[in-house]
Amino acid sequence: MTITERTIEADQTALVSRLVSSRQFWLILINLAVICTLGALRPDSFLSWINFKAVLSLMSYDVLLAVAMTTVLIVRGLDLSVGSVLALSSVVMAMLLRDGYPVFPSLLAGLAIALLCGFINGLLVVKAGILPFLVTLGMMSAARGFATVLTTGQYVSFPQAPRWFSRFARQEFGFHIGDMFYGIPALLLITLGVTLVYGLLLANWVPLRRMFYLGESPEAAKLSGMRTARLGISAYLISAIFVWIAAVLMTSANKIGYANYGISAELRALAAAVIGGASLAGGSGSILGTFLGVLLLALIGNGFVLLNGNPNWQQATIGAVLIIAVGVDALRTFRARS
Amino acid sequence: MMKLGTRLAAVTVAVSTLLGSASYAQDTQEHYGMVVFLKGSEFFNWSYAGFQDAAATVGATTELQGPADWDASAEARAVDQLVAKGVKGIAVTAGDADTLAGSINAAMAAGVPTLTFDSDSPNSDRLLFVGTNNYNAGFAAGKAIGEEHGDEARVGVSLIPGLDSITSRLEGFKAGLASVAPGAQIVATVNDEGDLQKAETVNTAMLQANPEINVIFCAHGNPATGALSATRNVGRMEGANKISVLAWSLDVPILQGIEDGEYGATVAQNPYMMGVMSFWMLWSAAHPTQFDSLTSPGMGQVPTADLDTGVKILRQGDPAVQALMSPPKI
Numbered sequence: 001m002t003i004t005e006r007t008i009e010a011d012q013t014a015l016v017s018r019l020v021s022s023r024q025f026w027l028i029l030i031n032l033a034v035i036c037t038l039g040a041l042r043p044d045s046f047l048s049w050i051n052f053k054a055v056l057s058l059m060s061y062d063v064l065l066a067v068a069m070t071t072v073l074i075v076r077g078l079d080l081s082v083g084s085v086l087a088l089s090s091v092v093m094a095m096l097l098r099d100g101y102p103v104f105p106s107l108l109a110g111l112a113i114a115l116l117c118g119f120i121n122g123l124l125v126v127k128a129g130i131l132p133f134l135v136t137l138g139m140m141s142a143a144r145g146f147a148t149v150l151t152t153g154q155y156v157s158f159p160q161a162p163r164w165f166s167r168f169a170r171q172e173f174g175f176h177i178g179d180m181f182y183g184i185p186a187l188l189l190i191t192l193g194v195t196l197v198y199g200l201l202l203a204n205w206v207p208l209r210r211m212f213y214l215g216e217s218p219e220a221a222k223l224s225g226m227r228t229a230r231l232g233i234s235a236y237l238i239s240a241i242f243v244w245i246a247a248v249l250m251t252s253a254n255k256i257g258y259a260n261y262g263i264s265a266e267l268r269a270l271a272a273a274v275i276g277g278a279s280l281a282g283g284s285g286s287i288l289g290t291f292l293g294v295l296l297l298a299l300i301g302n303g304f305v306l307l308n309g310n311p312n313w314q315q316a317t318i319g320a321v322l323i324i325a326v327g328v329d330a331l332r333t334f335r336a337r338s
Numbered sequence: 339m340m341k342l343g344t345r346l347a348a349v350t351v352a353v354s355t356l357l358g359s360a361s362y363a364q365d366t367q368e369h370y371g372m373v374v375f376l377k378g379s380e381f382f383n384w385s386y387a388g389f390q391d392a393a394a395t396v397g398a399t400t401e402l403q404g405p406a407d408w409d410a411s412a413e414a415r416a417v418d419q420l421v422a423k424g425v426k427g428i429a430v431t432a433g434d435a436d437t438l439a440g441s442i443n444a445a446m447a448a449g450v451p452t453l454t455f456d457s458d459s460p461n462s463d464r465l466l467f468v469g470t471n472n473y474n475a476g477f478a479a480g481k482a483i484g485e486e487h488g489d490e491a492r493v494g495v496s497l498i499p500g501l502d503s504i505t506s507r508l509e510g511f512k513a514g515l516a517s518v519a520p521g522a523q524i525v526a527t528v529n530d531e532g533d534l535q536k537a538e539t540v541n542t543a544m545l546q547a548n549p550e551i552n553v554i555f556c557a558h559g560n561p562a563t564g565a566l567s568a569t570r571n572v573g574r575m576e577g578a579n580k581i582s583v584l585a586w587s588l589d590v591p592i593l594q595g596i597e598d599g600e601y602g603a604t605v606a607q608n609p610y611m612m613g614v615m616s617f618w619m620l621w622s623a624a625h626p627t628q629f630d631s632l633t634s635p636g637m638g639q640v641p642t643a644d645l646d647t648g649v650k651i652l653r654q655g656d657p658a659v660q661a662l663m664s665p666p667k668i
Binding site for chain 1: 376377378379380406407408497499500526527528529531532533534535536538539540542543544546547548549560563567570571572573589590591592594
C-alpha cells in the first residue's frame, strides 16, 4: 500500500467516522426507517403523492417555527412565545386586511408586531438578564391574550382583501408526468427556500456563525470583543422574522386570522430543534437537523393517524419522543463536560 | 306677592311629586346582570341580546359584564360586584367551572338568584344550567347525518379527547346515527388538539388512510376549516366523491361556507335562546309565589333539571344562516 493509498483510506475512515457521529446522519436513517415501515404497513395511503405533499406542506409552519426556536437555542436562549406571536401577528394582519388596508402595509404591520415581541424578549433576556423561560412564558401569555382580546376569540376573515393574497400560499407549481400533475404548494416552496438560504448563511456567514460562539461561551465571546448583547437580541429578532413568515403563510392558506393559531406549537418547535441537534445549553444546532426533526415528528403523527392509532395517545407519543431527545441532549452535554 | 309665593310653592310641590314618582319608578325598576368571558364575541352578544329583549318585556334593565378574554377570575370579580350592586339576578357563563364556584355560591347565599348558561359550573350552588345539552345536540347531528347518507355514511370524527362535553356529543352522535341508519359507521377518530392547523394535518391523514370516509364530524368549534382544507388536500372538496363536513360553529366564515356549499352543515346552538331563558329563570326565581323553588328555598320556582336550549342543523338555504350572519352589536 502506497502512502497516497494510506492517506485516502485514512481520509475515508475519518469521513465515515464523522458521518456516523453526525446527528443529521442518524436522523436521515431514522426518517428513512419510519418511511420504510409506514410504506410497508400502509403502502396505498402512505406512499402516495397526495400524502407526501400533505405531510410536507403541513409541516411547513412547524419548520419555520422550529428554525425560529433553533436560532434562539443557539445563543443559549429559548422562545416559548413563537406560537402566540404567530397568532398575534396573524390577527393584526387579518384585521387590517378586513378593514380595507392594502396587503403590503398590513403584512408590514404584522412584521412590526412580531419584531416588537422579539425585541422585548431579547431585551429582557439579554440586557435585564431574566431567564428566557420566564420572559418568553410571559410573552406567550401576553401575545395570546392580546390576540384574544382583539378578536374576542373569533375568526377574522377578510373577504374584501385582494384574492391573490388568500390564494397564494396554496397556489401550486409543478410538473406533469404522463397524465399526473405533481403540484407543490407555494407555502412549501417558500418555506424550503427561506430555510435553505438561512441554513447556508448560518453555516457559512461569519456574522451568523458568531451566534454559535456566543452560545458556547458568552464570557469568551465577550472577551473576544463581540457585541454579545446586540448578537443575542438579533437572534430573537431573526426568530421573530421566521414566526412572521409562518403567520403570513398561515393567514393566506386559511383565509382567516385567528387568536388560537399555533397552540402547542412552541413544544413541537422545541422538540424538533432539540431532536435536530440544538442544545438547551446553547452553542449547537443546525437547520438541516431541525428540518429532519420536524420531518420525524410529522411522519410519526402521520403514521399514527394512518394506522388509526388511538387519538388519546397521539400527544403522548410526541411527548415521549421529546423526552427521549432531551435525554440524549442531556447525556451529550454531560459527556462533553466530563 | 303672596299669590306669587303660593304659586311658586304649588309648582315646587308638583315638581317634587313628579320627580319623586320618577325616582320611585327608577328605584323599583328591576336590574339583572349577565357575566361572560370573551365579552364582545358574537356568540355572547347573541345571548345578551336575548337577555335584554326578555327583560324589556317586563320593564327590567340589564347590564353585561366580564373580560374580553378567557379570564375566569375576572368573571368571578364581576359576579361579586353585581351582588354588591344589588342586582335581582345573575346569569354567568363559567369560563372555568371551579374558579366561578365561590362567587356563585356567595351570590346565592346573599339571596341573589344566580344561574349558569352555555358553560356550566356543576359543583356550585347555581340555580340551574341553561344551555346546550351536549348529548342531545350530538344526537341531532348524528340523526341528520344518518338521514342524509343512510347506511352508506362512513364518518371520520375530529375531536379533542378527554373533555366531558365532547365525549357526550360523540356518544349522542353515535346514538343518533344508529337510530336512523344502523348500517352507518364511524370509521376513524382523530385528535386535532383544538388547533385549526393540526386539524388539517390529522384530517388529511385520516382521509388518506380511510378513503371510504364520506363525512367528517367536527365535534367542537375549531377543526371545521382544517377539516375542509383536508378534503381539498385529498381532492374531495367537490365532485361526486365530495366529503361532507359537519361543523359545530356559528362563526361567520363557517356560515358563509355553508351558504357557498363548502360545508355540508353546521350544528347551530341557540345563544339568543340561552339569554332569553336565562332571564326568565332569574325573573321567576326573583318573584317567589306560594310555593318556593324546590332546590333553592326562599326563591321562586325554576326547573329542577337543566334547561336544554337545543340546536338546529343548518344547511345551505336555511334562512337562519343569513339571520345569524348579522350578529347584534352590543
